[in-house]
Amino acid sequence: METILGVPTGAFLGQVVTGLINGAFYALMSLGLAIIFGLLHVVNFAHGAQYMIGAFVAWAILEYLGLSYWWALLIAPLAVGAVGLVMERLMLRHLYRLDHVYALLLTFGFALLAEGAFRLKFGVSGKPYPNPMSGGLDLEVTFIPWYRLWVIGVAIAVCIGTWAFIERTKLGSYLRAANENAPLVRTFGINVPRMLMLTYGLGVALAGFGGVMAAPIYQVSPLMGSNLIIVVFAVVVIGGMGSILGSVVTGFGLGLIEGLTKVFYPDYAGIVIFIVMILTLAVRPQGLFGRND
Amino acid sequence: MPERRTILRVANLAAWYGETQALHDVALEVREGETVCLLGRNGAGKTTTLRAIVGLLERCTGTIEVNGQPTTGLPPEAIAHLGVAYCPEERGIFASLSTHENLMLPPVLMPGGMTPEEIYKIFPNLLTRRDSPGTKLSGGEQQMLAIGRILRTGAKLLLLDECTEGLAPVIIEKIGETVRMLRQRGYTVLMVEQNFRFASGLADRFYVVEEGTMVDQFRREEIAGNLERIEGLLGL
Numbered sequence A: 001m002e003t004i005l006g007v008p009t010g011a012f013l014g015q016v017v018t019g020l021i022n023g024a025f026y027a028l029m030s031l032g033l034a035i036i037f038g039l040l041h042v043v044n045f046a047h048g049a050q051y052m053i054g055a056f057v058a059w060a061i062l063e064y065l066g067l068s069y070w071w072a073l074l075i076a077p078l079a080v081g082a083v084g085l086v087m088e089r090l091m092l093r094h095l096y097r098l099d100h101v102y103a104l105l106l107t108f109g110f111a112l113l114a115e116g117a118f119r120l121k122f123g124v125s126g127k128p129y130p131n132p133m134s135g136g137l138d139l140e141v142t143f144i145p146w147y148r149l150w151v152i153g154v155a156i157a158v159c160i161g162t163w164a165f166i167e168r169t170k171l172g173s174y175l176r177a178a179n180e181n182a183p184l185v186r187t188f189g190i191n192v193p194r195m196l197m198l199t200y201g202l203g204v205a206l207a208g209f210g211g212v213m214a215a216p217i218y219q220v221s222p223l224m225g226s227n228l229i230i231v232v233f234a235v236v237v238i239g240g241m242g243s244i245l246g247s248v249v250t251g252f253g254l255g256l257i258e259g260l261t262k263v264f265y266p267d268y269a270g271i272v273i274f275i276v277m278i279l280t281l282a283v284r285p286q287g288l289f290g291r292n293d
Numbered sequence B: 001m002p003e004r005r006t007i008l009r010v011a012n013l014a015a016w017y018g019e020t021q022a023l024h025d026v027a028l029e030v031r032e033g034e035t036v037c038l039l040g041r042n043g044a045g046k047t048t049t050l051r052a053i054v055g056l057l058e059r060c061t062g063t064i065e066v067n068g069q070p071t072t073g074l075p076p077e078a079i080a081h082l083g084v085a086y087c088p089e090e091r092g093i094f095a096s097l098s099t100h101e102n103l104m105l106p107p108v109l110m111p112g113g114m115t116p117e118e119i120y121k122i123f124p125n126l127l128t129r130r131d132s133p134g135t136k137l138s139g140g141e142q143q144m145l146a147i148g149r150i151l152r153t154g155a156k157l158l159l160l161d162e163c164t165e166g167l168a169p170v171i172i173e174k175i176g177e178t179v180r181m182l183r184q185r186g187y188t189v190l191m192v193e194q195n196f197r198f199a200s201g202l203a204d205r206f207y208v209v210e211e212g213t214m215v216d217q218f219r220r221e222e223i224a225g226n227l228e229r230i231e232g233l234l235g236l
Helices: A009-040 A047-065 A069-090 A100-122 A146-168 A170-187 A192-214 A224-239 A244-264 A272-283 B046-053 B076-080 B099-104 B116-122 B124-128 B139-148 B169-184 B196-200 B224-234
Strands: A136-138 A143-145 B006-017 B020-031 B035-039 B059-066 B084-087 B157-161 B188-192 B205-210 B213-219
Touching (some): A009 A047, A009 A146, A009 A170, A009 A244, A047 A069, A047 A100, A047 A192, A069 A192, A100 A224, A136 A146, A143 A146, A146 A244, A170 A192, A170 B084, A192 A224, A224 A272, A244 A272, B006 B046, B020 B046, B020 B188, B035 B196, B046 B059, B046 B157, B099 B116, B099 B139, B116 B124, B139 B169, B196 B224, B213 B224
Parallel strands (some): B020 B213, B035 B188, B035 B205, B157 B188
Antiparallel strands (some): A136 A143, B006 B020, B006 B059, B205 B213
């Protein structure tokens, strides 16, 4: 049997793919957090709950309306994004002039409420969601389901698309400028408050999109978000708060490191990300890609 | 000469930073095509007056009218749409944007603005630094960029805050030329200056602010006969 570094090739490749899958979700989630933090300076603790709601929207429209996964990919981000717009307009907006902790507490409270409500209604056991793509890639040494490759590909595409939108478009230049000096951007006639609302909606929609992508892989459960979000915040701290590129690279990188740790030091797989976080904070507190300001 | 239309009118303006009152009673008028200068010592309230006009102060009372329309309490983006453009003292060049992106950032709000080509012609240095990050430019280049980018928008009332501060004499001369050129093109300019020598050759009229209150005004022709009084007011 072929081996890589003393490990059977099949097992090795399997963990690499699993690592990349987890990394895809870390990247998608921390990307949304980075966009929101970069412009609004809000640490969005509701992100995990919004991801969970995205998955439940996908499940519900299949269960009650018979709408497939492909519809869910479109509808769930829009629905979760709309919840975000309302939340920004009615609540978050009034907290910008206060200390950041207020917005953090608000979003944390939202997460607790949302998770509590879904637990009450659906229980904690979770709902299965059918795999929309059967079959997979048979590499002889291992078998990779098509859906997993799809998740990795789409996550990369969404990350590149978001990066290009922010770095290469006119609207993106407004976002970058408002990130540095919002009052001055307003004197140019740009409606920054509306831009903040749409940005929160976009970041939250990304979380909802992640939830739909996750539904066929993990179970749709009220706690799926809080399980993920803790690791995602570690990813954000390692990458640097507010850095788009940092969140993407760190997300995939840490997923991969986690997967490989499972191969070589299985006991440490659960904590390796936090070890990296501690090392990063000790050596480079602003994060690997964070600006030192 | 027929009386020109009033573009900007400020009366009884008072403003606060938190609990501290920064402006007590500011009044001024700027007519179409004029270059008007606010003078005064450090901390007198000149910059605060400009910030109040563009809507950046959270708390101010009194009258501000742009083209006859009251703007007190309007958000900055609404005031910009009336044709007011602001070049702040700290220049406000964005580090995450290239020189060209900085130039193209303010949206065109009304017809009559300059094209990017015209602006690059006025400030050829900017064209050679087109793709550099905005904050990698020299102080003088950043000032040119800060002025250049508000010429594209079609705004005809330009508020320039201390645009010669900390710059070399040759750059100050260039900026003086630019202000003269803007005047010829029909722009209306309200500028704040510490550099009285520079301003005295440029502006048509002057206001002196002291402790948040308008204490004096004079025309350029009146400077020579009142030099002692003016220098006293400015602490020169």
